[in-house]
Structures are given as structure tokens and as C-alpha cells.
Amino acid sequence: MILETLTRCPVCQSAQFDDFLKVKDHTVSQAEFQIVACGVCGFKFTNPRPPAEEIGQYYESAEYISHHDEARDLMSTIYNKVRDHTTQQKINLLDRAVEKKDNLLDVGSGAGFFLSQAKAAGWQVTGTEPNSQARDIGQNRVGEDIYETIEDSFFANKKYDAITMWHVLEHVHRLNETLAWLHEHLAPKGKLFIAVPNPESDDAQAFKENWAAYDVPRHLYHFSKKSMQQLAKKHGFLVQEILPMWFDAYYVGLLSTRYQSGKTSLPQSVWRGTASNWKGRKSADGSPNTSSLIYVLGKT
Ligand SMILES: [Zn+2]
Numbered sequence: 001m002i003l004e005t006l007t008r009c010p011v012c013q014s015a016q017f018d019d020f021l022k023v024k025d026h027t028v029s030q031a032e033f034q035i036v037a038c039g040v041c042g043f044k045f046t047n048p049r050p051p052a053e054e055i056g057q058y059y060e061s062a063e064y065i066s067h068h069d070e071a072r073d074l075m076s077t078i079y080n081k082v083r084d085h086t087t088q089q090k091i092n093l094l095d096r097a098v099e100k101k102d103n104l105l106d107v108g109s110g111a112g113f114f115l116s117q118a119k120a121a122g123w124q125v126t127g128t129e130p131n132s133q134a135r136d137i138g139q140n141r142v143g144e145d146i147y148e149t150i151e152d153s154f155f156a157n158k159k160y161d162a163i164t165m166w167h168v169l170e171h172v173h174r175l176n177e178t179l180a181w182l183h184e185h186l187a188p189k190g191k192l193f194i195a196v197p198n199p200e201s202d203d204a205q206a207f208k209e210n211w212a213a214y215d216v217p218r219h220l221y222h223f224s225k226k227s228m229q230q231l232a233k234k235h236g237f238l239v240q241e242i243l244p245m246w247f248d249a250y251y252v253g254l255l256s257t258r259y260q261s262g263k264t265s266l267p268q269s270v271w272r273g274t275a276s277n278w279k280g281r282k283s284a285d286g287s288p289n290t291s292s293l294i295y296v297l298g299k300t
Contacts, residue, residue, distance in 0.1 A: 003048035014040035033216035044222040052173040108168030112138030179235040192297040203276035212255035241296040244288035249273035
């Protein structure tokens with residue numbers, strides 16, 4: 001495969017990058033990928049990266065867990081329990097943050113767990129999901145049409161009160177085009193919710209190249225708070241709130257300890273996750289700094 005090399009920083013357009021970290025794809029290809037950091041704004045991204053037309057093969061793994069719902073092993077069982085709990089928390093957040101509770105678009109809706117729970121909570125829901133298998137499962141679960149991409153003509157002239165991207169933006173090739181699309185399709189007082197891993201969290205710094213949430217080459221970007229704020233501003237958004245995600249440190253810890261030592265260590269994962277959450281409960285700027293973060297964006 002011929003990888004695609006970005007010559008400009010997707011956030012600030014600078015052409016000056018420094019090597020940051022070489023990370024192995026532990027899930028599918030076992031190949032190594034380079035993460036670079038922009039010399040001007042510090043934005044970290046996987047470069048070079050598989051092109052959009054070919055990245056599908058890096059998702060072909062029985063273990064690619066977010067598309068599956070059978071509890072096959074310890075990790076999947078924990079993952080499923082946590083998912084049900086965190087899904088409800090996400091819906092509570094939407095209910096609190098969005099003034100007009102009407103229609104909701106979930107970009108990258110996976111197997112549809114979030115959308116089906118949101119629908120039950122009274123939202124009028126729509127989703128997009130590029131993986132056809134997940135899309136079919138999601139469509140059955142939710143009972144609404146799920147589209148392959150946001151580029152579908154269905155979305156022309158549609159505006160949403162809430163748009164959610166739960167661990168999705170880091171997978172999107174056309175980053176700036178996507179943010180422009182989101183701005184166009186968010187209602188004037190709507191809210192955009194973006195959850196992404198946090199490479200400045202304590203667990204990221206502890207596990208370094210073994211930190212599972214680098215998840216190269218599927219994760220194309222590794223957003224810091226500063227980068228997210230800069231990207232938001234560039235597209236007419238303001239980051240209004242940054243919220244912690246407490247369970248990600250444990251899940252990421254389970255995978256990361258396995259990548260580091262070759263076997264899963266529950267005690268070590270629990271210890272690392274707890275340490276990361278404790279340190280990440282509040283950072284110097286007053287916002288959390290946990291393993292993953294939820295950004296709530298509004299229009300400026
Ligand atoms: Zn930059």
C-alpha cells in the first residue's frame with residue numbers, strides 16, 4: 001500500500017513537523033506508524049497514513065470491539081457494561097447542554113447503542129456509519145435509517161440541535177471539510193459533542209508508545225486541548241465545556257498493559273487507570289485531563 005503523506009499541518013497549515021513517536025498497530029497489521037508533531041502549533045497526527053480508500057483493511061479484525069456486541073472475553077464483558085452506563089451519561093449530558101431537545105445526528109454511530117438509547121429518551125435520531133456491517137446492525141437496533149456518510153444528499157439543508165461524534169473525529173481523513181460540514185449542519189443554538197482520546201493524559205504519558213489510544217493507523221489525529229480549541233476556532237466554534245471520561249483510562253489501561261508486557265494485567269490496569277483519573281480530575285487550567293475527553297462546542 002502506498003501511504004499518504006500530509007505536507008501541511010491540518011490545524012495551522014505549517015509545513016514544519018518533528019517526529020514525536022513511532023507506534024505499532026497492535027490490533028490488525030502489526031506495522032509501525034510515525035506520529036509527528038507540528039513545529040508551530042504542536043498538533044500531533046499520524047503521518048504518513050493509509051489513504052481513505054484503503055484504510056478499511058485496517059479495521060478488519062474480529063477484535064475491533066466497537067462493532068461487536070457479544071461478550072466474548074473479560075475485556076468485552078467489561079466494555080459492554082461500561083458502554084451501557086456511559087451511554088446513559090452521554091444522554092444526560094445532551095439533555096443538560098442542549099436548549100432545544102429535538103433532532104440528533106450521531107456521526108459514526110457504530111452498532112447503534114447510543115442512538116437507540118437516545119431515541120428512547122425522546123430524541124429524533126439519525127446516524128451515519130461507514131462500516132456496512134455495523135451500519136446494518138445499527139439500523140436494525142435503532143429502527144431508523146443510518147447513512148453511509150455525511151455526504152449523502154439526505155443531509156442537504158438539514159440542521160441538527162445536537163451532533164455527536166463519540167471517538168470518531170480522530171478517524172476522519174477530511175478533517176477540515178468535516179468541521180465545515182458540522183458548522184453548516186448545526187442549528188444556530190445547537191451543540192456539537194466531540195469525544196476523543198487525550199494524548200496529554202497521565203496514562204498516555206505513562207504508557208508512551210504502548211498507549212492503546214494512539215491506535216494507529218486508525219487514529220489519524222491525537223488532539224490536545226489546545227489543538228481542539230484552535231481547530232474549533234478556525235471553523236467558527238467555541239469549546240464551551242471540557243468533560244472527563246472516567247472509564248476510558250481503565251479500558252485503555254487493559255489494552256496498554258497487554259501491549260507493554262504481552263499479557264493483560266487487571267491489577268496493573270486498575271492501578272494505572274485510577275492514578276490517571278486522580279491526576280486528570282483537574283489540571284492547572286481548571287479543566288479535566290483524563291484519558292479521553294468530551295468537548296462541547298457551540299457556534300461563535
Ligand atoms: Zn500546526
